[in-house]
Amino acid sequence: MFSMVSTVRPAWRATIAIVHSALKPRLTQPRVADARDVALNARVGADAHWRALVACVSNAYRAADGHAARFAASKLKRDPVFRHVFEHGLIPPGATVLDLGCGQGLLAGCAAVAAEAQRRGDWPAAWGPAPTDIRMIGLELNPLQLQRAAAGGLAAARFVLADMRRADFPRCDVMTCIDTLHYMPLSEQDDVLLRARNALRAGGVLLLRVHDDSAPLRWRLGLWIDRITRAVQGGGFEPVHGRTLESWCTVLTQLGFEVECRPMNGRLPFANLLLVARQRASRACTIDCVDVRSAGGSASQAAPGR
Numbered sequence: 639m640f641s642m643v644s645t646v647r648p649a650w651r652a653t654i655a656i657v658h659s660a661l662k663p664r665l666t667q668p669r670v671a672d673a674r675d676v677a678l679n680a681r682v683g684a685d686a687h688w689r690a691l692v693a694c695v696s697n698a699y700r701a702a703d704g705h706a707a708r709f710a711a712s713k714l715k716r717d718p719v720f721r722h723v724f725e726h727g728l729i730p731p732g733a734t735v736l737d738l739g740c741g742q743g744l745l746a747g748c749a750a751v752a753a754e755a756q757r758r759g760d761w762p763a764a765w766g767p768a769p770t771d772i773r774m775i776g777l778e779l780n781p782l783q784l785q786r787a788a789a790g791g792l793a794a795a796r797f798v799l800a801d802m803r804r805a806d807f808p809r810c811d812v813m814t815c816i817d818t819l820h821y822m823p824l825s826e827q828d829d830v831l832l833r834a835r836n837a838l839r840a841g842g843v844l845l846l847r848v849h850d851d852s853a854p855l856r857w858r859l860g861l862w863i864d865r866i867t868r869a870v871q872g873g874g875f876e877p878v879h880g881r882t883l884e885s886w887c888t889v890l891t892q893l894g895f896e897v898e899c900r901p902m903n904g905r906l907p908f909a910n911l912l913l914v915a916r917q918r919a920s921r922a923c924t925i926d927c928v929d930v931r932s933a934g935g936s937a938s939q940a941a942p943g944r
């Protein structure tokens with residue numbers, strides 16, 4: 639062996655030395671994390687934060703209502719809309735929030751746990767601001783859901799038994815309507831949207847989770863599930879009322895909102911959208927009913943067969 643090495647010619651020895659020195663740093667230095675690693679770690683951290691929040695919200699219902707606890711765990715895990723609202727800071731600190739059709743108060747529960755995490759210094763730095771010091775009011779038609787909301791007992795929220803079609807809306811900064819408007823006919827939806835617009839402060843935001851009626855097959859699956867759920871909850875097997883994305887945007891734009899549309903399905907085969915509708919900062923006047931109805935509310939078509 640020794641004699642073989644010693645017989646290698648000097649030019650070859652020099653080449654081997656150069657190649658070896660070029661490879662050495664890579665072989666001996668630890669691998670520096672690249673951008674993909676950083677993004678993956680952030681994602682894993684964010685997922686863990688969300689899981690912890692979901693567990694907290696779900697636990698809050700457990701003592702009073704096992705069904706509500708299981709529903710909270712499953713819904714908050716599978717439906718991306720709640721995480722999206724908090725990850726993107728769509729409810730700013732100090733806001734007054736009106737949640738129309740609040741159900742069992744999941745949004746209020748998430749907000750309360752998020753604010754607590756922020757106070758502990760445990761809110762992901764990459765997320766939007768946590769909803770600290772907010773005032774949350776939930777309106778709900780179904781007394782059982784309202785009982786569950788109260789049983790959650792997490793938030794400094796007020797839950798009110800009320801029909802959003804008739805209730806007075808207090809002045810607020812954020813109004814949310816997650817999967818609720820399609821339960822009422824289009825003319826009533828228009829009226830709710832108009833009153834929402836007038837109750838929002840300048841610069842306020844309306845968060846609407848709706849379906850896009852122009853995606854017929856996926857849309858129908860989501861709607862059938864909603865109809866069945868409502869029937870099981872004692873609300874009757876009534877029709878639901880949809881609009882195309884274009885129609886949603888027309889109505890909201892004519893009410894003076896700037897509309898941004900974000901697909902919001904997660905892994906579910908639905909046609910769900912989150913419409914982030916912002917009031918312009920300098921809102922000049924209150925619109926009355928005649929204006930908005932002539933402005934396009936009635937241009938929307940009810941989904942056939944519903």
Ligand SMILES: C[S@@+](CC[C@H](N)C(=O)[O-])C[C@H]1O[C@@H](n2cnc3c(N)ncnc32)[C@H](O)[C@@H]1O
Nearest residue numbers: 739740741778779780801802803816817818821
């Ligand atoms: C699909 S659930 C969504 C609940 C909640 N927004 C959530 O995402 O967890 C729809 C809720 O809207 C409520 N709702 C329907 N019509 C309403 C109305 N006119 N006024 C108040 N609540 C209503 C129902 O009782 C139901 O709890």
